[in-house]
Amino acid sequence: MTMPSWKKYGVTAALFFFCFQAQAAAPDPALTARLAAFDGWVASRMAMERMPGMTIGFTRGGVEWVQGYGYADLENQVPATAVSSYRLASVTKPMTAVAILQLVEQGKVDLDAPVQRYVPYFPVKPFPVTVRLLLGHLAGIDAYRDRKTEQHFKEYKNTRQSIAVFEHFDLIAEPGTRYRYTSYGYNLLGAVIESASGESYGQYMQRHVWGPLGMTATMMDDPAAVIAHRVRGYGLVGKELKNSEFVDVSSRFSAGGTRSAVPDMLAFGQGIHDGKVLSPASLALMQEPMVTRAGRLSDYGMGWETYPTGGRYVISHSGQQPETATYLFSFPSRKLTIAVASNLERVNTAAFAERLFEVVTGEAWELKPYIAQANAQLYGQLAQGLFEEGRAQLEKTGQPYTVDPAVTRQAFEQINRQALQQDDARAASLFIADARHPAGGRVLLTAGSSMAARLRQAGIDLDKYSSSGPLAFVRDYIMLSQAAPAGKVPRFDRSFEQAMLKLAASWDRTAAVAWPAQPGAVAQLSKQLETAFLNQLAYPDFMAEINALAQASSGRGDSTEALAAGRLAVALYPLSDRAQALHGILLMSAGDHVASIAALRLALARDPQGAASATALNNAAYRLKASGAVAAGTALLQAAIQLHPRDANLHDTLGSFYVEQHLPAQAVQAYRLALRLDPGYPGADGARAVIARLDNAH
Incomplete structure (x- = not known):
């Protein structure tokens, strides 16, 4: 240290x-x-x-x-310092977005112009691909298709060569209709910057973004250059640290081809806060989440992730790449920026940034109470949504989403009618999920920000809810509305008010229970927490901590303790899809396939889009493989396919696992099934290439 x-x-x-x-x-x-x-x-x-x-x-x-x-370099015992130089990976993207908006301000780029106006060699597609949609990952541009090739380039690629990698890919959707995160779209934006400015991407960024913000350690990554304080990158292969594979990231130049130090990352965030490189109008534009044509929020603006967390107005971006993992959080209203960079691939750097936020502010990062009664879980969802959307809006603008009392009352009426008086809990849950989107009328934002504004008018400091959470936020509004003259303040359904007051009272009794700084044996921890939460309706959700405990136990080879952590998860949080899925994955690692699939089915029933969805299980299998548990990862994929038999990507991933285990016949079978299910799925071209290679080898 x-x-x-x-x-x-x-x-x-x-x-x-x-x-x-x-x-x-x-x-x-x-x-x-x-x-x-x-x-x-x-x-x-x-x-x-x-x-x-x-x-x-x-x-x-x-x-x-x-x-x-x-250590920045393990082999030579070189310490990591404040000025260590890391690959930024996708934290480059918000910087690229700043450059585009600068050129818009100068009249050199039109956000709604087809990209071919600036990059004429990019092939015309069946639908216009505009600069605006590229900034928000809504342009229909695909991501990596043949990962074995596209993510492992060893040679330098210039801008033209970088665009050539993907220029003939078909669009995956009509632009504006589907969010698809892709570095290729940001490569196109880099080409736009070069065309509109007459400078190379690196030259433009140095002169107009990095230089003006004092970012003296930020540059294009160059494997041949002598770069002061350059760190060495590592990856975990099973439980053993290995030097990262060399990959030349010039092909990702404006999407993730840069290198920097944490002080420069902070300078960028501070420069955004202070308006040093963009006008207020451009800053507001880049921080506003984009919306699909169907009226769904993408939770991504122009170069920034924009989802509110803990009821706070926050913009952020992560980066993952060979040699590095990075994260940049910006809290514009608080003038606070947090940045983290590691030289280990695929590590969860967000956990470190979140903990530092708690240290700096004295606030909990996020409070999500667990609701222990099935018929009250819907109320917890609603409280969380109202709090997240409403308080973040007040922090962002200082004002409610609308000052029209008729619109506000209509939002409350919709909640009362469609969320709180539904016999069908599933329909009510879908309403709540839709109610944060423009297609759903931004009902949660409208009602939640009105609640926050009225609480503030009553003299309540909204910052207190960072430590008391959504149940207290809704409870306090209910009490305020009950005390107001009839008809003056919108109210919730009376049965909801009564239920919420009971939940909040239970939360008041349990919220002070903290996860121990140094948790001991799981058996002792189980006794402590189960006793503390016995017969309570609402109590802290420690799933992230239990997951970390299970991961740590697995990492040191203690499968018994890891499985005990899984049992603790379902004992404390039986209605949680995350708890059931964690238990199922740990059971699979322990070799109990039957019990594992049963737990995963239960998780899927809890939330079809949650921790047992096809995407979540696919990611879990990759994590198992990365930890050295290839057999368990393969078995988990096979179980996932039982739950999601028509998901082409699961079959594709299973094929890649078979390749790594030198099982070519099984790999070809898995890839062919993926292609039969969906000939145009994102990995289809790569699957065909692998099939051809394996067939030729035999």
């Missing part, structure tokens, strides 16, 4: 810079003490994740703190 880098800025007649050394007093002693405790948490988490090195930091209110942990 290396010493932290502290910066303190003060403004008088000029800008002064003070650097606090280890022996000097930090700007905030209380924060310094919390950061010292954070060091211990990081060390424990890094050991669990087998992480070689990481750098993390924040900037807020003129104070910047950056710290390196572990």
Whole structure:
């Protein structure tokens, strides 16, 4: 562990810079003490994740703190520091979006022009592909098709060669109709920047984005260049750390071809807050989630993920690539930026950023109470949605979504009619899921932001709900509305009010129960938590912590303790799809296929789009393979196919697992079945290439 880098800025007649050394007093002693405790948490988490090195930091209110942990180079025992240089991966995308919007402001780019106006060599597609839709991943551009080739380029590719990789791919959907995250779309945006500016992508970014923001460590990644403080990248193969495969990322130039240090990531976030590189109108545009033609939010704006978390207004972007994993969080209303970069592939860097947020702010990252009664779970969903959408809106704009009282009352009436008086819980749940989207009238945003505004008018500090959560938020509004003169304040259905008051009272009794800093044996932990939550209607959801506990146990080879963690999950949270799925996956790893499939079926019944969906199980199988449990991952895929027999991607993944296990006949069979199910699924071209290669080999 290396010493932290502290910066303190003060403004008088000029800008002064003070650097606090280890022996000097930090700007905030209380924060310094919390950061010292954070060091211990990081060390424990890094050991669990087998992480070689990481750098993390924040900037807020003129104070910047950056710290390196572990090693930038394991072989030579070079420590990771505040200035270690990591591949940024997809954290490049919001920077590219800034450049596009700058060119829009200069009149050099039209957001609604076909991309061929700027990149004439890109083939015309059956539908127009516009710059605006490319920024939001709504342009119908596909992602990697032949991953074995496209994700493993060893040679340098210029812009034209990078576009040639995918230019003849068919669109996967009519632009505007489907969100599909893709680096190829952002490569096209890089070509637009070059055409409109007359400069190379790297030159433009240096002159107009990185340079003006003081990002002196940010550059295009170049394997031949001598780059100060360059880290060495690693991956886990089973339980063993290996040097990362060399991949030249020039083919991802404007989507993920850059390298930087955490202080520069923070400077970018701060520059966004301060409006140094874009006008207020452009900043608002890039932070607004895009909407499909069917009226569904994509939760992605122009270069930023935009989903509210913990009732907060937050924009963010993650990055995953050979040699690196990164995350950048920006809280514009709070002038807070948090950045993290690791030299281990596929690690969950968000967990470190979330913990640092808690240390810096004193707030819980996210509170999602578990509702222990099946007939009240719907109320928990509704409370969570109202809180997330409503409070985030107040934090973002300071105002409710609408000031029209008729529109607000209509939103409450829809909730009362369609969510709270439904005999069909499934239909009510679907209504709540749809109610956050424009197609559903933004009902949750309308009602939730009205609730937040009225609570604030009543003198309640909305920040308190970061520590008390959605049940308290809705409870307080109900009490306020009950005390108001009849007809003055919109009210919920009376049965909902009564149920919510009971849930909130139970939550008040359990919310203080904390996950232990150093959990001991699962048996003892089970006794403590089951006793604390006995006969309660609402209590903290510790599924993330239980999952981490199971992962740590598996990582050290203790399958008995891992399975005990799975049993704890279903004992505490029997109505949770995540709990049932975790238990099912752990049972599969333990070789109990019958019990595993039963648990996964139960998880799927709890939530068809949740932890036992085809996508979730596919990702879980990859995680098992990455941990060295290839056989368990293969068995999980086979179980997933039983649950989702017509999902082509599951068959495709199973084929790739068979290839790695040198089972060519089974691999060909799996790939052919995938192609029969869907000849045009995203991995179809790659599947055909593998089939041809395996057939030729025999």
